[in-house]
Amino acid sequence: MPLNILFAARQERWDTYAEPLRNALQEAGFPDTVLSQDLPPAEVDYIVYAPNSPVQDFTPYTRTKAVLNLWAGVEAITGNETLTQPLARMVDPGMTRSMTEWVTGHTLRHHLGMDQHITDQSGTWNPVTPPLAEERIVTILGMGELGSSVAQSLLALQFRVRGWSRSPREVAGVDMYHADSGLDDALRGADIVILLLPDTPATENTLNAQRLALLRKGAFVINPGRGPLIDDDALIAALDSGQVAHATLDVFRTEPLPAEHPFWAHRQVTVTPHIAAETRELTATRVIAENIRRGEAGEPFLYLVDRARGY
Structure with missing residues (x-):
């Protein structure tokens, strides 16, 4: 039959x-x-x-x-x-590869300071050398299939990778943290934070004002996970104060992102239209x-x- x-x-x-x-x-x-x-x-x-x-x-x-x-x-x-x-x-597996490529590309973009050279062609010679990847701490929130794949890609480039998951787990080469008690430690002093958590009541506003303040000043935020993981108002305040240098966001609480949303006009925000992984x-x-x-x-x-x- x-x-x-x-x-x-x-x-x-x-x-x-x-x-x-x-x-x-x-x-x-x-x-x-x-x-x-x-x-x-x-x-x-x-x-x-x-x-x-x-x-x-x-x-x-x-x-x-x-x-x-x-x-x-x-x-x-x-x-x-x-x-x-x-x-x-x-x-x-195709989605995992897509996500890994997107996140790795934007991590390297922020690590190397590529935006400045792409947007500023004014004739100013400003030879600022970026640090090596091994000098950067990248924290990945969410260490499932996607987070683990992204971690391995960044480890291959010699980034110092931290990972956080709700339940204890081990990922080769990654400094792992878990449970609510480990979240602050995973974020403290991070240069780049990548959000790959699911959208649940427990994960809403995971990145709030208190936790944004734990990042290294001038850090970068990359969110291809879910829009509600970030407190939008807290992120804008952190961008305006210089605590966060730039945020690259692929997901939002409302999609498509409304034209009047302040993310569109903010010079330190990159909006991509939910294309990180399909x-x-x-x-x-x-x-x-x-x-x-x-x-x-x-x-x-x-x-x-x-x-x-x-x-």
Whole structure:
């Protein structure tokens, strides 16, 4: 009996995912799968899902074995009380590489002071030599798949890397901190801070006025994680005082970022339009197909979400 897989996402996602997903399912041993945007709920075995899908009530999906998220973030779905099926978040190798490249590029940009030479072509000869990477402390908040990959890239460039996660863990070459008690120590004296935490009630305003004050004066903030991780007003105050030299922000509390938001006009803020990392069809569909294979084989699903923690 063929599997029935509902693709519950917007039309543009279907247009780009349908063929790669069918190919990935065939490679995983499911050539006769029914993959559709429209299936009777009681006949659906798996849901490939984007949280902005019209599907918001999971009650009719009585046969569904798992909901497989297309996004890395799950904060828009974990609170749905009708969702009782296992939920897997997306950990996409292509997305991880994309994030690692983006963060490494902006870290080097700030470390080397590239903005000054790109924007100032006035004829002023000002030969200021940047420090070596080994003289910079980079703190990464969030040491999951993305944070660990970014850490390894920065370690290869000889940066001194600190990492913070809520639970204890070890990452080779990284000075690790954990729990609320370790957060301040991870930030104290950091030259560059990178935010890669999930958006949960516990992580909102992680970078507030008190913690921004712990950074080395003239530090840099890079946020490709989630907008609510930073207290916007506190960040602007830190930029205005010189405590933070520049902030590069890819995510915001409201997206697209409203035209009247002060970040747009602030000379020490770089706004990028949520482009640091995107799910890549070829690699993400293989992750989905592998989870379906696991479900059919009675093996544990990959990347299951802990509803209590929100990620």
